[in-house]
Amino acid sequence: MVEIRFHGRGGQGAVTSAELTALAAIEEGKFGQAFPSFGPERRGAPVMAFVRVSDTPIVTREKVYQPDIVIVLDPTLLKIVNVEDGLKDGGIVILNTPKSADQVRGESGIKARLAVVDGTKIAVETMRVPIANTTMLGALVKATGLIKMECLQGPIKHRFGPIAEKNLKACSRAFDETQLVEG
Amino acid sequence: MSRRVGIEVSLAVAEAVGLCDVDVIAAYPITPQTHIVEHLSELVAEGHLDAEFIPVESEHSAMSACVGSSAAGARTFTSTSSQGYALMSEICYIASTLRLPIVMAVANRAISAPISIWNDHADLMYARDAGWIQLVSENGQEAVDLTFMAFRIAEDKRVSLPVQVNLDGFIMSHVIEPIFLPDAQEVKQFLPPFEPLLRLDPEKPITIGPVGMPDVYTEARKAHDEILKASKPIIGEVFDEFEKQFGRRYKIIETYKIEDAETVIVAMGSLSQTAATAIDAMRQRGVKVGMASIRLFRPFPAAELVEAIGKAKNLVLLDRATVFAGGEISGPVALEVKSALFDRGLSPKTANFLVGIGGRDVTGQNFEEMVERVVTAQKGDLPPYEFINVRE
Numbered sequence: 207m208v209e210i211r212f213h214g215r216g217g218q219g220a221v222t223s224a225e226l227t228a229l230a231a232i233e234e235g236k237f238g239q240a241f242p243s244f245g246p247e248r249r250g251a252p253v254m255a256f257v258r259v260s261d262t263p264i265v266t267r268e269k270v271y272q273p274d275i276v277i278v279l280d281p282t283l284l285k286i287v288n289v290e291d292g293l294k295d296g297g298i299v300i301l302n303t304p305k306s307a308d309q310v311r312g313e314s315g316i317k318a319r320l321a322v323v324d325g326t327k328i329a330v331e332t333m334r335v336p337i338a339n340t341t342m343l344g345a346l347v348k349a350t351g352l353i354k355m356e357c358l359q360g361p362i363k364h365r366f367g368p369i370a371e372k373n374l375k376a377c378s379r380a381f382d383e384t385q386l387v388e389g
Numbered sequence: 390m391s392r393r394v395g396i397e398v399s400l401a402v403a404e405a406v407g408l409c410d411v412d413v414i415a416a417y418p419i420t421p422q423t424h425i426v427e428h429l430s431e432l433v434a435e436g437h438l439d440a441e442f443i444p445v446e447s448e449h450s451a452m453s454a455c456v457g458s459s460a461a462g463a464r465t466f467t468s469t470s471s472q473g474y475a476l477m478s479e480i481c482y483i484a485s486t487l488r489l490p491i492v493m494a495v496a497n498r499a500i501s502a503p504i505s506i507w508n509d510h511a512d513l514m515y516a517r518d519a520g521w522i523q524l525v526s527e528n529g530q531e532a533v534d535l536t537f538m539a540f541r542i543a544e545d546k547r548v549s550l551p552v553q554v555n556l557d558g559f560i561m562s563h564v565i566e567p568i569f570l571p572d573a574q575e576v577k578q579f580l581p582p583f584e585p586l587l588r589l590d591p592e593k594p595i596t597i598g599p600v601g602m603p604d605v606y607t608e609a610r611k612a613h614d615e616i617l618k619a620s621k622p623i624i625g626e627v628f629d630e631f632e633k634q635f636g637r638r639y640k641i642i643e644t645y646k647i648e649d650a651e652t653v654i655v656a657m658g659s660l661s662q663t664a665a666t667a668i669d670a671m672r673q674r675g676v677k678v679g680m681a682s683i684r685l686f687r688p689f690p691a692a693e694l695v696e697a698i699g700k701a702k703n704l705v706l707l708d709r710a711t712v713f714a715g716g717e718i719s720g721p722v723a724l725e726v727k728s729a730l731f732d733r734g735l736s737p738k739t740a741n742f743l744v745g746i747g748g749r750d751v752t753g754q755n756f757e758e759m760v761e762r763v764v765t766a767q768k769g770d771l772p773p774y775e776f777i778n779v780r781e
Contacts, residue, residue, distance in 0.1 A: 237567060239566050
């Protein structure tokens, strides 16, 4: 079983990202579970969402405390949240940032494996909105292979309707532009 | 044919209600039940479900409208949580003694104060004495399946009582998971058309719900109690019929690795899911632990429960609601369990834990600690109940 924690700010779509990840896993025939951190949703406040993906039925309902993957939708969160909290050995942090991986490592002290992509720039250029949630799923696919790009298509089309194509384009561009650095 | 979909549990419950081809939905939105009602209003507005959706001004009105529509012979659904249940509770007692087979999904939530939108079983316990059948689900598939079965149980002429389907708020209601949804034809085959015992009909006027003078009130209450008692085997029958058609087995008391268990956890609702993973972990270390989970809270299946847990040396009894009983008797689920055991002359070592109150997470580690506590404590040393996972 692989466990993921999404960090974002209210309004950035962390919950939607988590849901789409689980839906893509289920579409592939795997088992997926996605849930928010159940707080009052306040725009701009730090929020979390959780995903589990497994080849066998997922039974536990506790929160994710020891993720394999952490996805950070907003680089400003690095100053206020320890995104590596509980991260398993060999785990990976996937970060939306305009900076290079080396620069991030130097500034934030993140020791884990790192994948970076300028998701906000891609989102603005592709969709004209600074919301990188679906964009960052492209980085997740590239960095981990946990879900398949083709399995994201159905859930993204269902969720976004007329703007799904742009979301898929942003997702695919993030896949191409994500850089991976070992820990 | 059933299809496997990834879906939020609330939406799946709404889809299930739609597949039951309800005639009337009267409901008021309240967190965490909101998505159930929202999605039903979408299904009606978009023409997928031919039903009357009554957007009432309060839960009191919701249940009042449900009483009217069910008495007129319409298949009727509503849903609520917490304060919403508190507001409608006056009418809930009326719906049950009037034998109106309304189905209600309750996305379980704590009751204020402090204001809490998060999960516990305070509303389930608030509803305990209202004379309804209370079914409890542990995951999304069960919430969906129990919705189909709830209508069939409620509308069975030998029962004709309202039924609650409880699902843990947020922990289930807001989770995306894979769920098998049958098609409308399959549900139609399982659920025959609703034929009420009596129907409000201007052509053949009757009175439903008149005053009960002292010479009939006791008889009316006893009749209600008798019919609730009589519903238990019929609930079992419906579980069997469901299995025959859909292949998924439901039991009034579910068990997990209980055959040789010295210590048994008694859980209700989604707690059983995390508990099962903790049991697997403890079993790997050789701890003989198992679980019984309560699928039916009213009528309370004392005989089935004792049959399942009667041989255990130690019991971990879980309550997900606070009771202000003064500390000298146990929490509500534990009280039922202990009463059932006492009536059969059994007195294993028991510990009662109040867990997951107002949205506090319950982890696998917590279950291991609770099992450890009951195994290591001396029988006389355990208090009637204790909170765990509390900051002191």
